[in-house]
Amino acid sequence: MKITDDVPSTLTALDRPNSYIGRSVPRPNLARLTQGRGHYVTDVTLPRMAHVAYVRSPHAHARIVRIDTTAAKKMPGVIAAVTGPELAKVITPWVGVLTHLKGLKSAPQSAIAIDRACWQGEAVCAVVARTRAEAEDACALVQVDYEELPTVTDPETALDAATHVIHADLGDNLCFERSLDVGTVDAAFAGSDAVVETTFVFGRHTGVTNEPRAIVADWNPGEQRLTVYHGTQAPHMMQNLFAKHLGLEESQVRVLTKDVGGSFGIKVHTYADEMAVVALSKLLKRPVKFVADRIESFVTDIHARDHRVKAKIGVMNDGTITAFEIDDLTGIGPYSVYPRTSGIEANQIVNLTGGPYACPNYRAHTRVVFQNKNVMCQYRAVGHPIACAVTEGLVELAAAKIGMDPLDIRRKNLIADNAYPTGSASGLKFEALSHHASLDKLVKMMDHDALRAEQTALRHKGIYRGIGFASFIEVTNPSAAFYGVGGAKISAQDGCTIKLDAQGAIVCHTGVTEQGQGAEAVIAQVAASAFGVAIERVRVITGDTDNTPYGGGTWASRAAGIGGEAAWQAGKALRQNVLAVAGSILQAKPETLDIRDSQVVDAGTGKERIGLDEVARIAYFRPDTLPPGFQAELMATRHYVPRAFPFSFTNGIQASYLEVDTDSGFVKLLKHWCVEDCGTVINPQLVDEQVRGGVVQGIGAALYEQCVYDERGQMLNGNMADYLVPMASEMPDIQCGHVVSPTADSELGAKGAGEAGTAGAPACVMNAINDALRPLGAAPLTDMPFTPGKILRALGRVS
């Protein structure tokens, strides 16, 4: 079997003897998972543990007139039936706003709805019982009288004067609005040889993590402490929020996150039904477990995208892009999600559109409105798939209009590789990107000219294949600019503590978390390299607020770039400390020594002087033999946060090759390529697998996935038979390549890689479909997902 090729390290600072940087070492600890010995929250059971099930509103908007739990409480196994007002005595409500998103407003949200349900699926009553089955049995007997209220579902009319205002106190249904006008947009359009204008639509979809959301909360009145086993990306953030809303000190809350069955941004938010679990545990003084079943997941896991973007591009006949303009509208459900808010996706679309191109004229407007559907919030690649599809869709439509090759228009307009540092019209700062090098590499990888020739030849036989591209940029390694400056207690910095054990192995405690992406492996590789041991001598501890340095966890592609740098610095610091001990044992200057493969050696000659096991033995058990006044420090902690740039942008380009069956409207994906530049590649195989998984999530958005709602706010396809997800047989092989432009903000130089695939895939699949159908005169498809029905309509085969 071929493991993805190793990429040689490009930085001398990382060029330590036996370095693991740039090597595709397998992740430690995977055998647990292949043997079925993982420890997911769904697997957790505790003594006296009870299970909660929720009665959920069948209406999108309704007043709760009366709840009668009498019959439910008499059911076998039932411990409690708790309504919103009862639970509100234990837990306070929250409002999802950030001060740096100016004007963003929302209404207080409670753990269980108090007097009104605002979306279909909102919990209105909790039933706690000995087993989940008994809790569900009793839920069926809870009597709820509702009075239906007018529903707001269509974002286009949400702000009309005639439309019902969901939260009267807010005055209208507007959550957030932002405008930007840079350069001379009107003059640029007026002077353009061609202008293309169209509307892009993005289907509302969701994460469908294979393990649903799960939480076990255990309030121990004897200790006055709450222990929460939580499938989350951000344990410290949740520790803060549980404490804050239960009226506890953070020191009274411990959040434990072991194996998580997929997250992708779904598990980085505050969910009312999870907040209710911690409150129920406090109320009932015993462990309470909640696992969302798949039907609940579809109507409560955050949804994302669901944007309508009117967009316009101006271009000269020589291909020069003159201006971009967008008008974005999105409906985010009845509440802005706490604490990250539901304004970020729209804000990112404004920031990112046009981002890869050197075009000074840009106008953008976005409105985020409330509606009576499930809440929307940040999901893998937040805003990027939309901004990228709008930008790249416009660029290829403009190229077609002036008769230019889609790669040539990019070559003409992509920011030059030697132009950095520079910025975008929207104000983003770019440290070092490689659009042109990436494009050149992609063209070689895909054997572009041969593919075009094949496409042309097949067209003569009535076979319609398309090639589509998408250049992209991706936000990674966020500083406090993302959330901290807006007042949210979401840590941008992260830490790593490394200690030498008594046999000379090391243990790393890190604030970043493992969601399957390989964070533990990356930390182990970095620590092993920085300190000087084989990776088998490294153990990594994550996901425990009692035992890891304070940190942000895993989101916005930050674990490797930020957590990795902290581990690098901690490894170096511990090496210095250990060399100080070795120096005093050996009567040598520490700076003449190094650690290589668990041995203290002469730095110059590599000659072995003393083993780490011996250093540890002396330091821990015979410190009396060390010089008077010398104290060995065999544990080191370092923290890191990016400071020079608010974000570390990555870039890349994807291509899709596909075939459209013009009789059935089905799309067959033949091959997909992605070249991306995430700076220093710590583990090529892990980066490639992040890209591949991300690409397939993006393909899901382009072709299959959509939460379908009717006009009354009822989700119509909330199950895995009706909501289509990508499966193995429809997915193509995906070839990955790399260009390496390290960030100078850290020694490691690593940027994030977790979201690039999802950012670019929908755009290039869209462009490939339109490329395939262009000779048939089909109207360009810009309304995702591109179902067979939409394709047949574009071809005029059905009306």
Place this chain on the structure above:
Amino acid sequence: MSSLQCDITLTVNGETIRETVEARKTLVDFLRDDLGLTGSHVGCEHGFCGACTVRLNGVIVRGCLTLAVQCDGAKVETIEGLSDTGECADLQTAFETRNALQCGFCTPGMLLTAQELLASDRVPSREAIREHLSGNYCRCTGYHAIVDAVEAVAKARAGSGT
């Protein structure tokens, strides 16, 4: 809702088990909740995701669509059993080396399904592998690495003549 209880006797990973179960209890809930065999996962409870895949009398089934009472007298095998016997150790190693799992939630089901394919079709094409695995949902990997791992093991097994 029902409280009908049934006595069942079955073999699970070679051990004889006698239990009383509710008639409505699914096989995967029985394995996980009553026997503590948490290697089989529950992703959808409606037969779509394949995370609950186990072997019943030698054939893979959905543990969420099978009732525990249907397994009276049956032979059930789970990922824990296959791991202990080493039956698919090469496949497990290939998954680990090729990073054919990220979160690992789909992996036990994937492994049982792949093992069945390899037992019946010695060196399947990549398309045949994709087709056979297409009842097992993986949100993390994009499937490419899984196909690589299964393909590599198929070739290795054919090459070594086992």
